[in-house]
Amino acid sequence: MTKAKMMRWSVAAAAAASLVFGTTQVFAAPGAQKAAGWCEPYQCATTGCPEGCGPGTCVRGECECFC
Helix, strand or coil: CCHHHHHHHHHHHHHHHHHHHHHHHHHHCCCHHHHCCCCCHHHHHHCCCCCCCCCCEEECCEEECCC
16 A cells, blocks of 8 residues: 555544544533523423422523422
């Protein structure tokens, strides 16, 4: 194998490894909103609070229930 072909294969292998690593990092890390205490308003208002409490409201990224 010539030196030029080896260099091309090395660059292609490094690029492929980089893409695989980046893809696994994207799927492994939580989303920015979820990691920072994100609140989904519809879910909080309907099913986010215990039974007997009024509808919840999102306050500072948390579901706040009024019991």
